[in-house]
Amino acid sequence: MPHPSAGNLVPIKKYLLTGLLVWLPLAITIWVLLWLVGLLDAIFGGLLTGLVALTPNSAGTLIEPLRHIPGLGVVLVFSALLVTGALVSNVAGRWWLAQWDRLFAHIPVFKSIYNSVKKVSDTLFSSNGNAFRKAMLVQYPRAGVWTVAFQTGTPGGEVAHHLGADFVSVYVPTTPNPTSGFFLLLPRSEVIELRMSVDEALTYVISMGSVAPAVAIELAPKQVSP
Incomplete structure (x- = not known):
C-alpha cells in the first residue's frame, strides 16, 4: 500500500521539472556566453602580455591595466571584425x-591549413553559397532508416565526373552534438527536401526529436528539384 505522503510529492516533482525546463536553457546560454567571454579575454590578455614585453616600461605600465577590464576582449574582437568587414567591402x-x-599561400605548411580553412569558411558563410541552406531527409545508416541532414552543395571535380550530375552532397549531424557527423553523396531521387528551416531542423536534431517544428498537415514532403 503506497504511503499517504507519496501523492503529495507528485506535484512537487512536477513543479521542479517544470522549473528546470524553464531555467536550464537560460543557464546554459549564460554559461556558454561567459565561457566565450573568458576565452576571448584570455587570448587578449596573452596578446597584451607579449605587447608589454616588447614595449618600454612606461608604455607597459599604461597597457597592463587593460588586462583587468572584463569583456574588453569581446569588444575588441567585435570591433576588429566590423572594421575588417567594412574595409574589404x-x-x-x-x-x-x-x-x-597570396602571401599566406606561399608559406610552407601554413598554406595547407590556411587554404583549407578559407575554402570551407567561404563555402559555409558566403551569402552566395548553398551550404546549409536546406534541410532534408535521407536514408542513413541503411535503407529504410531515415534521419535529418543538411545539403552542403553538389559534387564537383573528379567526384562529379564519376557520379554524374544527379547527386547532392549532404551532412548528417550526430545527436545531441551536431558539430560532428558524416559527409555523404546521395542520388537526388533518394533525398526528400523539407520545408522546415535549417534552424528548426537543427533544433529537431539536437533535441533528439523531442522538439518537432510545427508544420501544416496538408503539406506533403517534396523531393529535391534538379
Missing part, C-alpha cells in the same frame, strides 16, 4: 585581401 580592401591571401 570596397575595391582597395579587396586588393589588400588578395595580397594577404
